[in-house]
Amino acid sequence: MSGIPVRPRLKDIAAATGFSTNTVSLALRQSPLVTEETRKVIAEVARELRYRPNEIAKSLVQRQTRSIGLILTNILNPILTQTAEAVELALSRRGYALLLATSSTMVEQEKRALEGFSGRQVDGVLIYPAHHGQLDHIAGLRRLGVPVVLLATEGHAGIDVVSFRDREGAYMATRHLLELGHRRIGMLDGGKPAGSGEKSAGYSQALAEYGIALDPQLLRPIGGYAPGFGYRGMDELMALRAPPTAVFASNDALAAGVLDWCSRNGRQVPGDISVVGFDNIELAAYFSTPLTTIAYDPQAMARMAVERLLSLIENGEQAAGRPQRQAVEPRIIIRESTAPPRAG
Amino acid sequence: MSGIPVRPRLKDIAAATGFSTNTVSLALRQSPLVTEETRKVIAEVARELRYRPNEIAKSLVQRQTRSIGLILTNILNPILTQTAEAVELALSRRGYALLLATSSTMVEQEKRALEGFSGRQVDGVLIYPAHHGQLDHIAGLRRLGVPVVLLATEGHAGIDVVSFRDREGAYMATRHLLELGHRRIGMLDGGKPAGSGEKSAGYSQALAEYGIALDPQLLRPIGGYAPGFGYRGMDELMALRAPPTAVFASNDALAAGVLDWCSRNGRQVPGDISVVGFDNIELAAYFSTPLTTIAYDPQAMARMAVERLLSLIENGEQAAGRPQRQAVEPRIIIRESTAPPRAG
DNA sequence: TTGAAAGCGCTAACAC
DNA sequence: GTGTTAGCGCTTTCAA
Numbered sequence: 001m002s003g004i005p006v007r008p009r010l011k012d013i014a015a016a017t018g019f020s021t022n023t024v025s026l027a028l029r030q031s032p033l034v035t036e037e038t039r040k041v042i043a044e045v046a047r048e049l050r051y052r053p054n055e056i057a058k059s060l061v062q063r064q065t066r067s068i069g070l071i072l073t074n075i076l077n078p079i080l081t082q083t084a085e086a087v088e089l090a091l092s093r094r095g096y097a098l099l100l101a102t103s104s105t106m107v108e109q110e111k112r113a114l115e116g117f118s119g120r121q122v123d124g125v126l127i128y129p130a131h132h133g134q135l136d137h138i139a140g141l142r143r144l145g146v147p148v149v150l151l152a153t154e155g156h157a158g159i160d161v162v163s164f165r166d167r168e169g170a171y172m173a174t175r176h177l178l179e180l181g182h183r184r185i186g187m188l189d190g191g192k193p194a195g196s197g198e199k200s201a202g203y204s205q206a207l208a209e210y211g212i213a214l215d216p217q218l219l220r221p222i223g224g225y226a227p228g229f230g231y232r233g234m235d236e237l238m239a240l241r242a243p244p245t246a247v248f249a250s251n252d253a254l255a256a257g258v259l260d261w262c263s264r265n266g267r268q269v270p271g272d273i274s275v276v277g278f279d280n281i282e283l284a285a286y287f288s289t290p291l292t293t294i295a296y297d298p299q300a301m302a303r304m305a306v307e308r309l310l311s312l313i314e315n316g317e318q319a320a321g322r323p324q325r326q327a328v329e330p331r332i333i334i335r336e337s338t339a340p341p342r343a344g
Numbered sequence: 345m346s347g348i349p350v351r352p353r354l355k356d357i358a359a360a361t362g363f364s365t366n367t368v369s370l371a372l373r374q375s376p377l378v379t380e381e382t383r384k385v386i387a388e389v390a391r392e393l394r395y396r397p398n399e400i401a402k403s404l405v406q407r408q409t410r411s412i413g414l415i416l417t418n419i420l421n422p423i424l425t426q427t428a429e430a431v432e433l434a435l436s437r438r439g440y441a442l443l444l445a446t447s448s449t450m451v452e453q454e455k456r457a458l459e460g461f462s463g464r465q466v467d468g469v470l471i472y473p474a475h476h477g478q479l480d481h482i483a484g485l486r487r488l489g490v491p492v493v494l495l496a497t498e499g500h501a502g503i504d505v506v507s508f509r510d511r512e513g514a515y516m517a518t519r520h521l522l523e524l525g526h527r528r529i530g531m532l533d534g535g536k537p538a539g540s541g542e543k544s545a546g547y548s549q550a551l552a553e554y555g556i557a558l559d560p561q562l563l564r565p566i567g568g569y570a571p572g573f574g575y576r577g578m579d580e581l582m583a584l585r586a587p588p589t590a591v592f593a594s595n596d597a598l599a600a601g602v603l604d605w606c607s608r609n610g611r612q613v614p615g616d617i618s619v620v621g622f623d624n625i626e627l628a629a630y631f632s633t634p635l636t637t638i639a640y641d642p643q644a645m646a647r648m649a650v651e652r653l654l655s656l657i658e659n660g661e662q663a664a665g666r667p668q669r670q671a672v673e674p675r676i677i678i679r680e681s682t683a684p685p686r687a688g
Numbered sequence: 689t690t691g692a693a694a695g696c697g698c699t700a701a702c703a704c
Numbered sequence: 705g706t707g708t709t710a711g712c713g714c715t716t717t718c719a720a
Contacts, residue, residue, distance in 0.1 A: 025698070033705065056465045056698090060696090061699050062699070067464070082420065089446070092446075098443065099441055099443055101432065101441075113436070256627055256630040260630045286600040288631070354714070365714080366692080366716090367689085367691075370690085370715095397713085400712090400713080401712070401713035402714055403696095404697070405695075405696045406715070
């Protein structure tokens with residue numbers, strides 16, 4: 001019977017072929033320094049032994065792991081899921097491995113994940129930060145020589161960023177409703193640090209351009225992005241003395257809750273109430289009323305971010321000059337959930 | 345100004361404190377062999393230098409990386425997304441890092457990912473296989489000494505598995521429709537190797553128990569899981585001479601397409617047609633008609649799988665005895681999309 | 689209680 | 705063309 005299935009090392013191939021480990025190493029890496037013939041012999045034995053190089057050992061000497069770390073707040077958000085998938089694809093195409101961690105939107109957990117990555121010597125980090133206000137620990141990583149690219153709504157001094165313009169997206173959504181003639185427009189903001197978000201800023205900006213004063217009762221922080229929050233938000237919004245004729249929900253799941261509220265309370269969409277979502281999840285086109293929403297291209301975003309990160313890694317980070325900011329533009333997808341308000 | 349921000353090594357701390365690298369290593373790992381006092385001195389300097397151990401070097405000598413690899417077919421499937429998230433959580437709690445790869449349901453890509461993991465010396469692998477029929481390369485890994493746990497519908501000789509019973513879930517869905525009185529029940533099967541799946545087996549079994557012959561026209565492989573496939577599947581199904589009174593869609597996205605077809609073609613759900621989905625995605629409760637569907641607990645599944653994998657890793661794999669099979673039971677969530685067929 | 693030496697599996701520099 | 709030597713940053717004997 002054959003030997004114990006221990007992982008063979010270069011040394012084992014060397015012993016079996018009579019060459020030195022160095023020659024074996026060279027041969028296996030297709031070095032032109034090695035004869036065609038020796039290479040064949042060595043390759044053959046390597047195959048027989050099922051040799052697989054130990055990347056850990058390689059990493060130690062080469063001081064690079066060909067792995068990058070990705071930190072997301074959570075993977076459940078469809079936009080982040082798509083981003084993760086696209087990042088993985090782009091990375092594996094380039095021969096990089098992906099280490100994944102989640103922060104649960106907590107800076108402490110984010111820090112821990114970052115330290116873990118750093119200890120594991122990742123060549124770079126892609127991060128969707130837990131809080132846009134607290135980026136210093138990330139900048140610190142960067143200063144330590146680890147290339148970092150932010151996936152975020154805003155930038156930060158000293159760090160590269162690929163941003164999806166939440167603010168502009170929200171602006172487009174609100175503006176669309178304004179152009180249809182709506183003047184009382186509610187917004188359901190699922191963001192955690194309530195109201196502080198980019199989306200509410202875009203909403204406010206659009207209103208301001210139309211000379212409409214911001215009614216704080218219409219801008220509701222609801223504390224979460226699940227459909228149930230949207231449903232409850234509608235309860236509040238529609239209980240107002242002057243309820244809105246249109247609602248901008250800060251993501252599509254919320255909008256699903258809004259649509260559900262409408263159908264359970266006998267309101268037509270878009271007849272009685274117009275609804276705009278955010279994210280353009282796959283199912284948005286299949287809601288009870290196909291949803292008008294804001295779309296990004298998370299794939300494009302992921303590609304840009306990976307591209308930039310790998311260039312920072314491979315062309316020397318500092319050499320790449322000052323931090324670069326790129327953005328993917330949102331666009332509005334108009335479906336059937338928006339229409340002019342009922343006359344009168 | 346302070347020095348260059350190079351990553352300090354044990355040696356640097358040794359030089360700074362006057363102790364040997366060995367003592368520093370011991371001290372930093374809280375060895376009782378080292379004096380309280382020396383430990384303090386060393387810890388202090390380590391802090392000042394912002395020392396972080398190089399896990400790669402540690403891995404090389406300890407022959408373990410404290411990382412595990414997770415291979416999924418894709419992350420977009422909500423069930424897999426939830427699984428990935430739960431796996432990440434469970435793992436990070438235990439101090440393990442997660443390497444993530446996707447196979448795109450292609451065995452070749454799966455093999456490549458597996459080799460990548462193996463080269464990177466992961467301590468174990470969790471895998472949702474691309475094809476249940478082709479598991480030999482995975483068993484091979486296992487034989488190489490790498491602990492593996494399958495996330496799958498079926499088991500395989502020689503590999504541990506945590507299975508979600510697709511077959512049983514489909515059986516429950518179909519049985520529910522039969523109990524309501526439906527006798528012509530269509531099934532839309534999104535699975536890739538058409539019709540070969542566990543779900544269609546469960547469907548057939550339920551029919552058989554009711555003495556209903558399988559009508560091949562009613563069991564439609566549709567080639568994908570996106571809502572559009574469900575829509576087109578309905579086009580076919582309802583064009584039959586004897587169309588079904590109920591439809592079992594093999595996932596919830598498909599069911600969304602089915603509901604859409606019904607609303608666009610003037611059929612009431614559940615009045616004219618009953619619909620059952622599969623997966624119980626968050627939005628299923630918010631579809632135009634809240635969807636009756638089959639639910640798992642992906643979190644429980646992930647926990648079981650991680651638990652088992654870590655026990656294989658930490659208690660010595662072979663020692664753990666013969667491969668263990670565990671399963672999470674599906675359950676049916678009855679909402680508003682199913683009802684008895686119209687009389688006559 | 690601390691230090692010296694060896695070695696994890698590999699690549700890189702330099703001989704020959 | 706191929707072999708020898710050293711060393712990546714750490715842990716692990718084994719001495720002292």
